[in-house]
Structure formats: C-alpha cells, structure tokens
Amino acid sequence: MSNAAPNAPAPTAPPPVEKIRIKVDGREIEVPKTMPDWQGRPQPTTMLQACHLAGNEVPHYCYHEKLPVAGNCRMCLVEFGTPMMDPATRKPVLEADGSPRIARSVLPYEPQTPRGAIACATPISPGMELYPSSPATRQMREAVLESLLVNHPLDCPICDQAGECKLQEYSVEHGSGTSRFVEAKVHKPKAVDLGPRIVLDDERCILCTRCVRFTKDIAGDDALGIVNRGSYNTIATFPGRPFDNNYTLNTVDLCPVGALTSKDFRFKMRVWFLKETRSVCTSCATGCNITIGSREDTIHRYEPRGNDAVNGPWMCDQGRLNYRWIGRSDRLRDVLANGAKTTWKAAVDAVAARLAAAPSGSVAIVASARQTTEELHLIKKLADRLGAPTDSVPREGEADRLLVNADRNPNTNGARLTGISFTEAGIRLPGIADGIRAGTIRSLVVFGEDVTQHGIGADLLARLELLVASDILPNATTAAAHYVLPGCAHAEKRGTFVNAKGRVQRFLKAVEPKGDARPEAEFLRELLAGTGAGEVPATAEGLFNAMAREVPAFAGLEWAALGDAGVNVPV
Amino acid sequence: MLDQLISDPTVRFVAFGTLKILVVFGVLMTFVAYAVLVERKLSALIQDRVGPNRTAPPLVLKIPVLGKLLQGWGIFQPMADGVKFFLKEDFTPDYVRKVYFWIAPAITVIPALLTIAVIPFGSRLGGEPMVIADLNVGILYTFGIVSLGVYGIVLAGWSSNSKYPFLGGIRSSAQMISYELAMGMSVVSVVLVTGDLNLGKIVEFQAAHGWLVFYQPLAFVIFLVSAFAETNRLPFDLPESESELVGGYHTEYSSMKFALFFMGEYANMIASAAMMVTLFFGGWSLPFVGAPAGTWLGGLLHIGIFLAKMIVLVLVFIWVRWMLPRFRYDQLMDLGWRRFIPLALANIVVTALVLAALKS
Amino acid sequence: MPAFTDLLFFAFAGLTLLFGFLCVANPLSRNPVTSAMFLVLTIVSMAGLFVLLHAFFLAAVQILVYAGAVMVLFLFVIMLLDLGEEERRKLNRVALVSGSAAVIGLAVVLGRALLAAKPMAKAGAVAADGDTGALGRILFQSYLLPFEILSILLLVAMVGVILLSKKESR
Amino acid sequence: MTKVVDRKPLTFYERTYLPTLLEGLKVTARHFMRSVKGGNAALQLGDGYYPEVPWQVAEGYRGAPYLVRDQDGNTKCVSCQLCEFVCPPKAIRITPPGADGVPADRPNAEKMPREFEINMLRCIFCGLCQEVCPEEAIFLQKHYSLTGLTREEMIYDKERLLQLGGVHAGIQKWKHKLEEAREQDTFPVKTD
Known part of the structure; x- marks a missing residue:
C-alpha cells in the first residue's frame, strides 16, 4: 500500500450493504441493514429510517438527521411486532399457513394498552413488522401531543413560529383537537434574552434538546442546558454568560416550536407571506445554499437550504444576517453620466462608443469576485475585444473550522476560471495602477469594487480620461466615475457562483432591482454588441450554456443540469 | 356691403351650413341627454318604481310648486349626469392597447352624429332647405357611415x-354585419318605389303619394328590427349584455370615455328614428297634405312634425327595451340570416315585379 | 374653385399612399390590427378621391362594402385567431427577386396603359354627379357578361365556404 | 334515469314572435298605466325614503370591518396577520411591529400592529377577517355607506378603524394568562 499517491484512483464503490426484509403497515419491503448516522458513520437502520424508506413519515421533534439521537420527545412512538421464537427450540413459531407468528408490542398485563418503541432510536431486525398507521400508534401520538400541550401557552397569534411550527402541524395531523386539561398551566419566563441574536420563550419549549445538542456537538460551544425539574424544566445558559457564537441562529431553525426565535426576524413578517427563493450566500467562498424569504421586493430573512456537499443544513449567523444592504436606501438607482441622470441607452451607447474608439491596451477592467460567473465571462470577452488587462479584488478574513472560509468573495474561483484574475486574485492590480500612473492606461472600467481601497487611489482615478463604474452601493470610485451604471445584488438576478471547492451553484431571483438598476449581464450584453464584440444570449440560462461551450473549465455543463445542489468542476 | 355678402351664394352656404350644424348638434345632444332621462323615467313607471326624482339645484327648489315638480320629474338629472361623467376618475388600465383604447369611444360616437347630416328634418325655412347636406346618395351615405360605427365597438x-x-x-x-345586410336590402325596395337615393326627394315623394310604410310594411318591419340590432338596443344588446359579459365592450371604460359610448348608443337610436321617419313616415309631411313650406311658420311646423314623429319612434325604442328579454345569440343570427335576408330579397323581387307591371 | 379641388386631390392622394404604405410596412407597429386599420383609412381616403371625381355612388359603396363590411370581417378573423406581433422577417433572396420582377412588370404594364389612355376623354360624362342610372346601364348592358361571371365566381366561393365550414352530419 | 321532456313545437304564429310581443306590450302597458294613474305609492314624492331617512340595518348585518378595543381600552389586535392572509380582495394591509416596534398596550400580549390599514374600496364585507381572527379584534359592523373624495381617504388606518370600531367586551385572554402567571410565585413574570 503506497501512501504516496497524489492522484488518488477513482474511489471504489462502497461495499454493498446487507439488506433485510421487514413489513411496514403490512407491506413487505427490503431495507439496508445499516444507514449513515448524523456523522455519516454506518449504524443499524432505525425504525424511523425504515418507515421513511417505506414512504411513511413518522412524526418527530427531538430527532434530527444531522444531530445525535436523544429520544426524549416520544413523538415517534410506533407500534411494532417481532417474530415469535419458541424458547425451547430457538425456532420461529409458525402460523397454520406457514407464515411466522408475530408478537405485537402490547403490554402483557394490560393487553389493550399499546407499548410502542421510539422509532428514532430502535433498530430494526429481520422479519420485524412496523405499524406506523395503526390505531395504537395513533393513540400514542395523540397522548404524547396532549401531554406536550399541557403547559404550552397556545399563543400562536403572537408566536413567530406560527406557520412553520411542528407543534401546530402535528396537532392538526395527529392531535385530538380538544384538551382534557383543566388546571392552571405552569407559567415560565417569556421573552428571555438568551444572547445577542436569540430570544427564548420558555413556555413554548417542548424540551426536545435539539438546540442543546447542536451547540454542544456541532457548534462546539457547550452553552445551553436544561435546568430545574419536572414541569419547571427550562432551557438556560450559564448565569451571566450570553449564548453567543457564530452559529446560534441555527438553533432557531432547529427549534420545532416557537421557543427560540431570532431577534432579527422577530415580529417582522409572518412566514406564510414569504416567497421562498433558492439562492446562495455571498458572504464567503463556502457558498452555503440558502433560501431567501421575501415579500413584495423586501427581503426578510435568509435560511440555510440543505446541501450535504456544501453546508449540510447549517449556515453561520454572519452570512445569515448579511442581507440588509440589499434594501438600503442609498442604493445606486440612477444611471449617471458625469453626475447627471440619464437613460440606459444613452449611457451604454456613449460608453460603448468611447471604449470602441480607445486604442488597444489603453483600457483596463477591474471586475469583482462577487459577480456571477456569467458576468465575469462577459467582462472577459469585453476585455479580449479591447485588449484590456483585467483583475478582481481579493477579500480575506478569518476562517473557522465549520463553514466560514478565509476568502470572503463568493466567486473567486469563477473569476479565475473565466480568466478575469490570475491564479491569485489581485496580483495584476499594481500593474494597472502603474499603467495609469505612466499614462498608458487612460480608461478604466470598474465592476462592483471600490478601487480606491485597493491601490488605485483617487489621485490616479483623476488622471483617467474615462472611468466607468458599475456598482450596487455608492463609494469613492462611483463618486469619481464619469459613468455610473447601477447594478444588482445577487438576490435581484439569476446566475452562478463557483465556490472554494469548485462547486458551480446557481441562484435565482427573489426581488426586483431598485430604481433603474439592471442585472450587469444585461448591459454587458449591450456593451459587447456596441463595441463590436458580437451578440450573446439574453437569458441567464443561455449565457451559462454559451459560457460552458467556450470556457474549458465548464465544458459539458448545462444550466438545467446544475440542479439545486450544484455540480463540481476541477479548480 | 353686408347685403352683398349675404347675397353671395358661397357666404350664404357657409353661414347657413354652420348655423344648421350648430343648431342640429345642440338639439341632438339635448335629445340624447333627455332620452336617457325619459328611458329611466319610463322604465321606472313600467316597473312600478319612481325613477330619478332627487336632483335639483338649490335655487330651483325655492320656487314654490314648480321647483318640487321639476325635481320630481328629474329634469335636472341629465345635467347632474353630465357633470358626474366629467368629474369621475378617468383611468386607463395598464394592459390595454392605449391608442385604440382612447380612440374607440370617439369612433363610436362620431358616425352616429354624422348620420344626422343628410336627414331632412324640415322642408324649408326662409328659403333654406332644412338639411345639412343635400346628398344625391343620402341613403348610401348613411349606410356607409353607420357601417363604420362598428369599428368603435370592435376596437x-x-x-x-x-x-x-x-x-x-x-x-x-x-x-352588425348581419343586420346591415338585412337593413340595406329592406331599403332597396323603398328606393325602387321612390326611384331616388336622395332623402329629400324621398320625403317629397311621400308628401305627394302618402307614407311609404303603407307601401312597404314588410320593409319597415325589417328595418325597425335591424335598427334595434344596429344600435345594440334590447332585445339585441348582446355586445354589452350585463348578465353574461359584465358590460361587454365598455367593461374597462370609465368617466367620459364611457359616456361617449353611452351617448353613441342614444345618438344612434335617435338617428335610426330620424331615418325611419324619413324613409317610412313621410319625414316632415303629414299624410296626404303638405308641400315644401313657403312661410316661416310653415317651416317651423314641419320641423315640429318631424321631431314629434321622431320622439314617438324613440319612445317605441325605449318601450321595447322593457318589454322583451334578450335574444340568444344563435336566435339573433337565425333571425337575421334565415328570416330577414330572404324576406327582404323576396320583398325586392315582388316590389320590382309590381312596379314593372304598373309601368307596362 | 379648381385650386381648392386640386389641393383636396393631392391631400387625399397623399393620404392614400401614406396609409397604404403604413398598412404594409409600418415601422412603428407590426400589429396586424394596426395594419387592418390603416387599410380602412386607405379605403376611406380613396373614397375621398371618388368624391372629388363626383362619383358619389362609388364612394359610398366603397366605404359601405369595403370599409364597413369586408374590413370588419378581416378584423373579426384577426381577433379570433389572436394573431400576435408579426416578426420582422429576413429577406428571402428568391422572393425578393421574383417579387421585384413582378412589381416591375406590373409597373410597365400600368405605365403603358396610362400612356396609351386619352386623358379624361369622356369619363366625366358617364359618372356625372354619381348618376346611379348611368352606372346601372353600363353595368347591366355594356358589361353584363363580366358582371355575371363575377357573380358566379362569388357564388362558387360562397358554396365552397359553406361546404368547408359545414359540420359532418351523419 | 334521465327523462327527456319534449318541447312543444311552436306554431307558425308563435314563431313570428308576435304573441310574446303583444303579451309584453300588454304587461308593460298595464303597469305603466297603473303607475301614471297614481296606483304606485312610491310615485308620491316625499319623505320616508332612503336618502332622507337612513336605512335601519337588521340585527346581524355585516357591514364594514373595524378594529375593536377591549374593555380596558387596549388594542385587541396582536398583528398575527391571519386576516391579511385570508382577505379575498387583499384589502387588509398590516405592518408588523418588527423587533424594535412598540409592544402591545396590553401586558403580556407582546405585540400589536405598527399600522393596520383596510382599503374600503377593495373590501367586500365578506367577514372572513372576523371569522379568522383568533383575538376577536376585528368585527363587521353596521356601516354600509362609506364615501370619500379620494382613494387615499378610503384607506382607513389603525387609528380610524379603532375609533370607528369602539369597545368590544370579551374574554381578556392575555390578562387572564398574566393573572394566572402572577399567582404562581415560581417565576418572575415580565409585565411590560
């Protein structure tokens, strides 16, 4: 066995998993004997997983695919039966027709009372029969729900979870509709300030401990715990220590009820109004998959979208809260020519004419690794046409061990693969600055960056004959620009990013651009036509497919084939 | 100098023409406005209701008995309606084809007004013929203009x-196309009898020989029914039928643009009535008496006679609206194509044969 | 006032040509309904020309039949078929050549006919003041055969339409 | 078993439409004559009719929806936005308080709308908002004749709705919860 094999051979297929036969609701199916647990290690298949494979979802609160199993909510109780063994012969007892006799899980001393097992933690065995739809199972679920609701305040009208609350959903699906409980409910603290981003309502908590397990086992910050006894059980942090790490808001997603709510989203919008758009987080090169919740062109929240190849079901708080700039009131809304408002046609025509007239090599383009791959590809085409040097701007931060990448640009790899920047972003920038200083570069086109922060100061910008800046928010560069072309945030257009691991992921449009702003690809297309670089497709799909044909790194890819999870390319 | 000007035929023509146009237009608009009121009052009486009886300017109400009476009759209702139409919000929906949307109401109302130009609404007044344009092909002109009216509705x-x-x-x-055919054919037999397309001549013929409705009763019935269809009046108001099409072609219209459609319908109705009076009821003449008036009084009397006949026919139009339910579309087409067109054709043949027999 | 009539003639002739052009090659709109409406305007302006020739009957019939009936049917069909904006097509070379050949040929024939014709010999006498009687006499005496043939042609077309549109009945 | 009812074939006379015409003429003429002769009481001008004497609505009439206050004068609405969601013509528009918005003026209820607007031009008085409201905060009341000179005027804001709605004495759920909590000395309860 050589350990010096840099080019690892194609991974061998995992050994075939042994299958066992069981019955779910009287229907015989074959399930693998082991399945991956929350860390991906093979573990004996549980009843819950088997029911899932059989197409029968078992309700659950504490169980979560990506968390250790706790088995404390009891919601997943399922009636089951196992083949009877003759204790003397150790042989299965057979019915008259030759089929094995099944022992149902009812208590021996109280035969009418079901005695289910928690499906999330009970492994299956050959010949087992599961009854997730039996009257006994239904009765158990009803009883569990009634007990969970004993102290629940039922304040859904003021609860942010309403609409995506598991307690609501299961009560409708499996609950009894009425309560036999007449005593006063136990009242616990409401609106407890747990940390800088989290509010806890103890009355609503059903003590599933998902949040406790997440912070301990995933985030690695053992901050939460359960204190007190019996009816007075509550979630709490260590006295005087706030619940504050970069992943706290995941507990809000995990919380099946409205106990943990986000301060940022608190009382902002009811979830049933939110339009959900599949998108990608732009805060770092990890490219976590997100769902944008928006209503009428206002973004209200980001939520992580499960993708095991990128972020699992999690995302960091920093990325999640980084959406307010899209709705900022000082967004660039107008097309400006020398400070005066103008139309897109006039501005694009003028810029195209001046760029087309500029001698080769006198134009430079600074693009941004926050732009979509398609836009970067179009910028590269434009640069090739004009003979212009290009680069993008690096943006570094601190990485952590979980999701945050040191590269804070979402599309550095896109910029590299399309040829905008060299192997490392930003190494051509000093050359461009020198060119401006020497007077060889007289026109500069900047996309989405403030170049005064990156070595091309205001004094250099003042020397330029033509400075075109396309950006989303105003900065020193747009203030100095002769032409300002307002662009769009990722939530306002469609496109793809290539993350740090080379995964090409697409994102969709959630809200309309502000003011006159347009997606960059649209006016790049017009600039290309205006400078005589030819026609390119008008849609994001067409652009991506055309780019895949032209750029070797994306060879063979298609927009439609990217799917929701993305596709890896070598980087 | 002034005498010279007055005696100059061109000046006379222009001056009298303008005067006649203004007067006729004013009278027509008043008729349109009050036809609406009459329709509302008449329908109310037929349906055991009261009709408009609330509108009155405060000053009028102060008049002891008359004020209350005028208010009860709703005399001021058309004015209030007019003011309301002007003041209502005039909106254009976002998704319409704007140019057509804006000109369509005008296209509807203009042909209706143009038709009046060739109607001889009196004999003579001070030596001046009481018709705006004495066309040789008056009937054809009317039909041509009326046939353009459909564009307004279609657009x-x-x-x-x-x-x-x-x-x-x-x-x-x-x-419109279907009933235009039947209408045109019914008029052909009238023209056969009179031998002239000039409406003035047709009236003079009737003044001399008696009303054409007695010569051509079938043609009159076909013309009358077709006129209902052409003006989109009940029982043939299928283009706007509220119960199934909300408001039909004018569903999206409001304010003055809607008012133009409304005015177009009533102007069309009045024009049809005027046309029928001219073609079948002897125009300004009374049965078997009357020649072009020589005196001012006679001239005014003739205009009065014409208007009286026209009002009666307009009342018929209104009465029918509250008498009959709407036709089904296939029944409407059946009536037009399978009853009226063959009947009108037969009428032409019979008329021609009789005329030929009389001549020989 | 001959000058005034001439002015009117040029106005109507110019409008006819303008509307005709807009009907087939409208640079602003490729909508079939717009084209149809410009055709209506063309027909109406042509009726104006007839009026200037004192052919009132012809003018009235032109508006009545073409503008009032035929074009309404056109519109009816356009709307029922819900035709969208017409795409601006690339010129087909074969069509271009054959089309221009046809236009040139037609122009030559028309030019020769116009050159050969005696200017205004007795046209005025025939249609004087839109005399329907004279028109009728020409139509039913001099040109009876062509008239009847045309009528039969229309009849054939009508029978054809009825046959085509009639539902199969067993 | 379908039963085919044969239509009575019309006679030629009937097919000319004449009998129905005459019948219609008879009916309309009879009513017209009766009205003209004064058999129609409504013809008598005078008072006692709608514009002068407003119409008295019946019990249970469903007019315009307004917000109500509880017997302590507090806003009952908690901005749950169910009415906004259920409203068929989308006449209701609620601006939620947000994280930094004013808390409810009732203790324990945590929130109330920052703004609550009903566009009375859109409202169809269907009553679904009243039906769906978990707080009994919105009621269809007896106003039926709402007028205004501008569209903006017809969008009733929270203040106006509350003022028009008046007081509705009912179960004070949140107050009851607070009192219940105060009786349990185990936990401190925030009252504001």
Missing part, C-alpha cells in the same frame, strides 16, 4: 385586452 373590445370586452367586440362585429 374597444379588442384593445381592452380583457375577455368580456373581447367577446362583446366579436359579437358586435358579427351582429
């Missing part, structure tokens, strides 16, 4: 870009 329906108006427009185009 309104199409440009509204909405399903009910569209259905209304489609219905209207088919209905």
